[in-house]
Amino acid sequence: MKKKISVTINGKRHQDEVEPRLLLIHYLREVVGLTGPHIGCETSICGACTVEIDGKAVKSCSMFAVQADGRQILTIEGLAANGNLHPVQEAFWNEHGLQCGFCTPGMIMTSKQLLERNPSPTDAEIRHGIEGNLCRCTGYQHIVNAVRAAAAKAGA
Amino acid sequence: MATTIVKTEKLSGQRLRRKEDPRLITGTATYVDDIKMPGMHHACVLRSPHAAARIRSIDIEAARNHPGVVAVFTGADVESVGPVPCGSSLPGLRVPHHAILAKDRVYFVGHPVAVVVATDRYIAADGVDLIEVDFEPTEAVSDPEKAIAPGAPAIHPEWPDNIAFTYHQEAGEPEKAFAEAEIVVKQRITSQRLIPTAMETRGVIADYRAAEKNLTLWSSTQIPHLLRTLVAQMLGIAENRFRVITPEVGGGFGSKLNVYAEEALMGFVSMKIGKPVKWIESRRENFLCTIHGRGHVDYYEIAAKRDGTVLGLKLKLIQDLGAYHQLLTPAIPTLSVLMMPGLYKFRNIAADIIGAFTNCVPTDAYRGAGRPEATHGVERMMDMLAAELKMDPAEIRLKNFIGKDEFPYATATGLSYDSGDYAKPLKKALDIVGYHNVREEQRKARAEGRLLGIGMSTYGEICAFGPSPATPAGGWESATVKIEPSGTVTVMTGTSPHGQGEETTFAQIAADELGVTMDDVLVVHGDTAVVQYGIGTFGSRGTAVGGPALYYALQDLKVKIKKFGELLLESDDVTFSGGMCVCNKTGKTAPLAQIAAASYRAMKLPPNTEPGLVATHFWEPPNFAFPFGAHIVVTEIDRDTGHIDVKRYVAVDDCGVIINPLLVDGQVHGGVAQGLGQALYEQAVYDDSGQLITGELMDYAIPKASMMPWIESSHTTTPSPVNPLGVKGVGEAGTIGCSPAVVNSVVDALIHLGVRHLDMPLTPEKIWKIASGGHA
Numbered sequence: 001m002k003k004k005i006s007v008t009i010n011g012k013r014h015q016d017e018v019e020p021r022l023l024l025i026h027y028l029r030e031v032v033g034l035t036g037p038h039i040g041c042e043t044s045i046c047g048a049c050t051v052e053i054d055g056k057a058v059k060s061c062s063m064f065a066v067q068a069d070g071r072q073i074l075t076i077e078g079l080a081a082n083g084n085l086h087p088v089q090e091a092f093w094n095e096h097g098l099q100c101g102f103c104t105p106g107m108i109m110t111s112k113q114l115l116e117r118n119p120s121p122t123d124a125e126i127r128h129g130i131e132g133n134l135c136r137c138t139g140y141q142h143i144v145n146a147v148r149a150a151a152a153k154a155g156a
Numbered sequence: 157m158a159t160t161i162v163k164t165e166k167l168s169g170q171r172l173r174r175k176e177d178p179r180l181i182t183g184t185a186t187y188v189d190d191i192k193m194p195g196m197h198h199a200c201v202l203r204s205p206h207a208a209a210r211i212r213s214i215d216i217e218a219a220r221n222h223p224g225v226v227a228v229f230t231g232a233d234v235e236s237v238g239p240v241p242c243g244s245s246l247p248g249l250r251v252p253h254h255a256i257l258a259k260d261r262v263y264f265v266g267h268p269v270a271v272v273v274a275t276d277r278y279i280a281a282d283g284v285d286l287i288e289v290d291f292e293p294t295e296a297v298s299d300p301e302k303a304i305a306p307g308a309p310a311i312h313p314e315w316p317d318n319i320a321f322t323y324h325q326e327a328g329e330p331e332k333a334f335a336e337a338e339i340v341v342k343q344r345i346t347s348q349r350l351i352p353t354a355m356e357t358r359g360v361i362a363d364y365r366a367a368e369k370n371l372t373l374w375s376s377t378q379i380p381h382l383l384r385t386l387v388a389q390m391l392g393i394a395e396n397r398f399r400v401i402t403p404e405v406g407g408g409f410g411s412k413l414n415v416y417a418e419e420a421l422m423g424f425v426s427m428k429i430g431k432p433v434k435w436i437e438s439r440r441e442n443f444l445c446t447i448h449g450r451g452h453v454d455y456y457e458i459a460a461k462r463d464g465t466v467l468g469l470k471l472k473l474i475q476d477l478g479a480y481h482q483l484l485t486p487a488i489p490t491l492s493v494l495m496m497p498g499l500y501k502f503r504n505i506a507a508d509i510i511g512a513f514t515n516c517v518p519t520d521a522y523r524g525a526g527r528p529e530a531t532h533g534v535e536r537m538m539d540m541l542a543a544e545l546k547m548d549p550a551e552i553r554l555k556n557f558i559g560k561d562e563f564p565y566a567t568a569t570g571l572s573y574d575s576g577d578y579a580k581p582l583k584k585a586l587d588i589v590g591y592h593n594v595r596e597e598q599r600k601a602r603a604e605g606r607l608l609g610i611g612m613s614t615y616g617e618i619c620a621f622g623p624s625p626a627t628p629a630g631g632w633e634s635a636t637v638k639i640e641p642s643g644t645v646t647v648m649t650g651t652s653p654h655g656q657g658e659e660t661t662f663a664q665i666a667a668d669e670l671g672v673t674m675d676d677v678l679v680v681h682g683d684t685a686v687v688q689y690g691i692g693t694f695g696s697r698g699t700a701v702g703g704p705a706l707y708y709a710l711q712d713l714k715v716k717i718k719k720f721g722e723l724l725l726e727s728d729d730v731t732f733s734g735g736m737c738v739c740n741k742t743g744k745t746a747p748l749a750q751i752a753a754a755s756y757r758a759m760k761l762p763p764n765t766e767p768g769l770v771a772t773h774f775w776e777p778p779n780f781a782f783p784f785g786a787h788i789v790v791t792e793i794d795r796d797t798g799h800i801d802v803k804r805y806v807a808v809d810d811c812g813v814i815i816n817p818l819l820v821d822g823q824v825h826g827g828v829a830q831g832l833g834q835a836l837y838e839q840a841v842y843d844d845s846g847q848l849i850t851g852e853l854m855d856y857a858i859p860k861a862s863m864m865p866w867i868e869s870s871h872t873t874t875p876s877p878v879n880p881l882g883v884k885g886v887g888e889a890g891t892i893g894c895s896p897a898v899v900n901s902v903v904d905a906l907i908h909l910g911v912r913h914l915d916m917p918l919t920p921e922k923i924w925k926i927a928s929g930g931h932a
Contacts, residue, residue, distance in 0.1 A: 021278065035190035036183020038406070040355045041439040045853040048355060076183030089181040093173050096818045099826060100655030101180030102355040102406030108181060127861040134853070136355050136407050137655050139825030139890075140861040 005069040009034065010078025018065045025049040027065035028075060036076035036105045040134070047133030050106035051075045057113040059106075059132070076105035079112070088112045088150045097146035099137035107133045111147045120151050167664040167674065171818040174660040175674065185404040188359035188376050189436045196361070197226060199425060199435040200280035201418065202270040202287050203444065204262035207296035207515035207846020208309065211260055211269070211289060219272055219286040224279035227429055228287070229421075230270045231259030237424050238390035240417050242481035243628040246490070249321045252312050252513075254480045256390075256417040256424070262291070263311060263479035264517050265848055266444030268417055273425055273433060296846035300476035300512035301453055311479055311513040320477055320511040321486055325493050327568035328504035333468030337459035341540050346915045347452035347529040349476060349840035350833070351850070352522045353858050356406020357437035358446055360419050362426035371426070372399045375419055378412045378652055379692035382629055383419065384684050390420040391427070402682035405654030409830070410521035411446050412654070413694040414483045443851050448840050449522020451476030452489070452529045458537040459504075464545055464552045468504035471496055471533065475511050478518035484525075484628065485518050486511055491526030491618065494569045498534040499578045499616045499784060500556040505568045515846040521694065523830050524891045527617050535613040535896030536913065543907060549900065550586060553614050554579055564779075564877075571618065573782045574884075580872045581808035582614050582786040588868060589788045589806045602908065607793040607927060608803075609905025612786060613896035619885030620781035620878065621695030632776040633697065634690045635706040637666065637713050639769035641756040643749030645670060645677045650690015651702035652682050656887060657819045658698050662706055664815055665881070669710040670717075671735030672748065688772055696885030699815060700781050704879035709773035716769055720755045721746050723762075781876040781884040785809035787828075787897040793905050798924025800836060800902060802865035807893065809869070812876045812884030820886050824869045827890020833859050834891075835898035839917050 002017040009032060016031055023042075028034045028051065037060055040046035044062040051060045052074035079086045088111050091097065098104040107130060114121065114129035121129060126147045127140065135143065179185040216228040240254040258267050272283035295309035302308055303318040310316040334340060361374040371393055377383050377400075384400040391398075405412065418435055425433045437446070452473060459468040475489040493507040542552040558565045560577040567573060594610055601608035622631040634650035647666050651658060663677040670677075681687060691697075714732055721730045721737025729740045736747045746754075751769075758767035790804035807824055814820050837857040841849040850856040875882030895916060902918050903911055906926055914922070 019278070026277075029190075030192075033192075034183070035186070038187070038356070039189065039436075040357075041853050043439065043852060043854065046355065046439075076181075080182055085181070092181050093177045096173065096822050098177065098180055099657070099822060100355065100405065100407040101176070101185055102187065104180050105183045123866075124862075127864075131860045131862050134355065134858060134860065136353055136409070136830075136858060137826045138822060139827075139829035139859075139867065140864050141825045141867055142822055144861065 003066050005066055007068050007071060007073055009073045010075060020064065020066050022065045023061055024063040024065045024068050025060040028060060034075050034077050038102055038105060040102065045134065046103070047110060048103050048106040050109045050133065052109060052113065057110050076108060079108070086112065087153055088115065091146040091150035091153065095142050095146035095149055097138065097143045103133060103135045107135060107143060111150070114147065115151055115154065120155055123148065167667050168815045170816065172660060172664065172816055173818070174657050175663055176657060176659045187356055187404045187406055188361060188374050191361055191374060191403065193363065193432045196432040196434055197273050197275060197429060198277040198280045199271050199273050199422060199433050200277065200284045201268045202272070202284045203441070204258065204265060204267040204269055206262060206291050206293045207265050207298065209262050209291040209293045211258065211262065212292055213290045214270060215288040216270065219283040222279065222283050222286055224276055225272055225274045225283040227273040228270060228283065229257070229425065231255060231257040234421065234424055237420055241386050241415055241483065242485065243483045244481070244485065244487035246321050246323060246486050249486055250315050252480055256421045264515050265846055266441065266517060271421060271425065273429060296515035298514050298516050298842035298844060298846045300451065300474050300514055303512045303514050304474070304510060311515055318513045320513055323490060323509040325569065326506045330468050330470060330504040330506040333504035334457070334459045337467050338462040339544060340457060340459050341537065341544055342457045343537065343540060343913050345454045345456055345533050345536055345913070347450045347454065347532055348916055349451040349519065350449045350522055350838050351443050351840050351856055352409045352411035352446065352449055354407030354409055354411055357439060357442040358412065358416065358418070359436040360422040361432060361434045362422035363432035364423070364426040364430065366430055370397045371423055372401065373419065373423060374401045374403055376405050376412055377402050378408045378654060378694050380652055380682050380684055381650065381689050382692060383415055386415045387420050387423060391423050399685040402652055408654050409523040410449065410525055410694060413521050413692070414447060439853060440851055443856065444848055445517060447482050447518055447520035449519060450529060451519040454529065454533050456533050456537050458541050460541055462545065464547050464555050466500055466502055466556050469496060469502045469534065471507045473507065473509045475509060476514050476516065476519055477511050478514055478516045480518050482518040482520045485520045487628065488519065488521055488526045492530040494571055495527050495530040495616065495618055496534060497567050497569060498531060499558060499614055501558055503568050516842050523827065524888045527888065528831065528892045528895060531613065531615045531892050532896045535615065536899065539900045539903065540912060549612055550582060550591065553582060572779055574779055574876050574878050575874050576782065576784055577872065577874050578614060578784055581784065581810050584870065584872060585786040585788045585806050585808040588870065589790065589804055594790055607795060607905040609791045609901040609903070610788065611897050611899065611901025611904050612788045613893050613900065614786045615893040616782055616784040617888060617892045618780045619696035619783055619888065620700030620777060621697045622780045623777055630691060632691065632774050633701040633705040634688050634772065634774045635702065635709040636688050636770065636772040637709045639713070639748065639752045641753050643752045645672055647677060647679045647706060648687040649679060649681045649702050649706060650687060651698045652693045653698055654693065656693065656698050656823070657816070658702065661699055661815045661819060662703070665703060665706055666710060669714065670748065671733060696887040700879065700883050700885035701775065701777055703881050703883055705773050705775035707880050708775055709771045712771035712773055713769060716771065717748065717751055720751045724751060724754050777878060779878045781812065781878050783809065783811045783884040783886065783889055785889060785893055787893040789897045789901040791901040791905055793902065793923055793927050795927045798920035798922070798927055800918060800923060804868070805865045806868045807890065808872060809886065809889050810872045810874050811886035811889060813873060813882035814871065815883065821869050823886045824890045825867050827888060828867055828894045829859050829864055831891040831894020832864065832898060835895040835916050836918050837863065
């Protein structure tokens with residue numbers, strides 16, 4: 001039995017009929033067509049599917065689409081404004097905070113949240129803050145550099 | 157129109173951010189699962205829950221009748237498809253028939269048994285749940301030493317000893333060396349099974365167009381061209397009507413250097429249903445069914461004089477192969493033997509490999525592929541020898557290094573090390589860590605009852621795979637460079653980068669040679685319909701073999717550019733540099749864009765002049781390249797918890813000439829993370845019945861950000877004489893150098909408590925038992 005949901009994604013309202021069992025990540029990727037958030041595990045460990053729901057970073061594989069009814073969602077695709085990269089995106093690029101790029105959309109969304117909660121984190125706080133997002137390529141060092149650089153730029 | 161500017165500043169060697177990144181940081185890159193096609197169906201695979209069982213019957217009726225399911229195939233349906241290929245050949249190698257779906261028997265948990273095809277991925281999964289398989293479980297064996305012991309259950313009934321092959325290599329006079337040795341140290345050292353865990357799992361889309369007899373396969377692979385050749389054979393289709401596309405690939409680390417059952421299976425399904433079909437591996441399937449790495453039990457013996465001079469090295473290597481051979485499974489332990497002497501002057505060696513079948517998923521190439529195991533072994537043995545002789549671990553290494561004037565150096569295992577100065581990175585690392593001071597700090601710490609350790613590894617690796625005679629499928633690489641009429645440049649590389657950044661480094665090389673900007677160069681890869689045949693990205697070969705191929709294609713192209721420059725400038729004395737041809741007599745110039753336009757316009761061409769500006773080069777490397785380096789690790793152990801704090805991690809790597817230091821640092825960091833994962837955290841655990849206990853990311857501990865130390869990375873530069881760029885390869889260096897340095901450090905922290913050796917991973921439980929006074 002499909003259920004009607006209404007969700008605002010990256011500032012645009014979407015109304016769809018979805019199966020109650022449809023995961024939010026599958027809704028975003030397959031129904032809405034936003035393939036920026038990725039599926040790395042479907043068990044809420046890796047964080048590649050991280051999006052922002054009502055201002056909070058959420059692993060979208062750990063929610064059903066019907067639970068997002070009436071919410072505001074921001075995905076990686078909605079982060080750059082008017083063709084300008086978000087400072088965290090720019091910092092990941094400058095600092096080589098990514099290699100294969102698969103974890104990157106989730107990592108950037110989490111880093112953005114981290115800096116909103118703590119604008120000048122220590123390295124240990126950065127590492128703790130992104131612990132829910134796994135990266136197999138970078139060893140995290142350039143990601144830590146990127147988050148630190150984004151913080152420095154915002155604070156400058 | 158491209159801006160072709162005169163440049164004097166060289167781009168190679170600069171720390172430049174990547175050209176790949178804008179699509180990756182904005183979520184607009186296209187990985188396999190991001191592709192949606194009209195009429196696309198979804199496949200889900202039913203897999204064996206048993207490590208060993210007979211299949212009595214399969215009932216697919218309910219699945220087939222489920223709304224939305226369009227087809228179900230079992231082993232009996234796919235017998236026309238050829239077996240999953242093994243590309244390695246060793247004398248007497250036993251190769252089990254590896255069907256793409258099991259028919260009568262299953263050999264490991266995860267063994268594919270049937271495939272359900274449906275209109276939706278959820279319905280395909282429902283269909284799998286509706287299949288009834290009557291399995292008759294039989295006895296399984298998951299430990300390689302138990303598998304080759306008498307009385308073990310036979311994995312393949314035709315070979316009851318479970319031995320796939322044995323291999324012996326010997327050089328010098330090992331028996332004499334050991335008989336005459338003043339000291340012999342022996343140790344059993346394991347290198348546990350690891351799960352590569354690329355963040356993107358595997359995925360395949362197949363689209364067969366019957367009217368054209370064309371098959372297109374999108375696959376998350378490291379080897380698009382080899383995959384096409386081998387899957388064409390499996391499916392019995394024409395290679396020229398078969399196109400393989402690798403879109404964005406989310407990491408591989410060797411796990412995608414393979415040909416998997418699902419790649420041929422999706423081709424088969426699409427040919428049967430006449431529609432495109434997509435299969436995306438779940439993380440659980442990735443852990444169960446994509447290759448694992450390592451899986452060694454090694455018995456080492458080292459012979460030496462009492463002054464620390466090494467005389468000989470013996471190795472008995474038991475390789476856990478798993479139930480089948482994947483593409484390179486049996487070849488991987490032979491790489492360990494090749495590299496067993498490390499950086500030292502061992503002239504007497506003896507090695508025996510026993511390849512053991514087990515009821516587990518096959519092992520194969522995982523970052524380092526045989527070399528981390530070898531390096532771990534020799535570097536542990538050097539430390540144990542030093543400890544026995546009460547020598548400093550740095551001193552014993554410096555004493556036994558191949559000298560910098562001895563290159564090219566012929567090793568006892570038959571390799572020719574290209575170039576090196578092994579003392580240099582070690583001395584630099586000792587300097588950076590402040591060796592004297594940290595030893596002093598260690599003395600104080602011990603006096604206070606604290607457990608502080610200092611460990612090092614000096615590693616060498618065989619990279620840039622490789623000369624064709626030494627590889628199963630050709631070891632050359634290819635590049636095509638095209639200059640369009642407008643002057644923009646397209647590079648097509650036969651490598652298949654998936655995170656390494658060659659879209660950037662190759663643009664640096666091309667921009668330097670042609671005198672154009674980075675923005676003028678586009679690097680294309682991973683589409684067999686667009687790019688000339690290539691070998692792929694693995695074995696630290698992307699830049700080390702693909703780079704020289706590009707370099708030579710550029711030289712060929714420059715000859716053509718100069719020729720058209722001579723025509724345009726009506727002079728036979730012309731130089732091409734800085735993006736333009738200059739007449740050395742008149743000083744008149746013709747920029748590249750003008751030359752390119754003229755080459756295609758083709759007016760007044762002299763006889764036998766080929767229009768256009770395109771050059772292709774297939775480069776066969778004359779040798780491997782051999783990077784090296786030194787890693788030093790300082791650890792402190794918490795006695796109460798067994799937690800290991802990595803206080804310092806110093807990595808000095810020599811990968812030859814560096815094209816982009818930012819990217820090289822990234823490769824080292826990532827490599828170290830995987831080495832540290834092996835040393836401290838990761839282990840694929842199968843229970844005695846062959847169930848994978850670490851079957852999810854919840855149970856298999858890849859490092860998180862908080863588990864990684866700060867890596868103090870630096871370099872020495874010894875150019876490789878093997879290629880004109882002087883590059884050596886860096887993708888695997890961090891992984892190879894890391895694990896012995898970490899373990900040596902932890903053993904050093906505990907050595908005064910009587911600890912001589914510890915097997916990985918060094919989990920807190922293991923360390924706590926020792927540090928709190930118990931036994932390992």
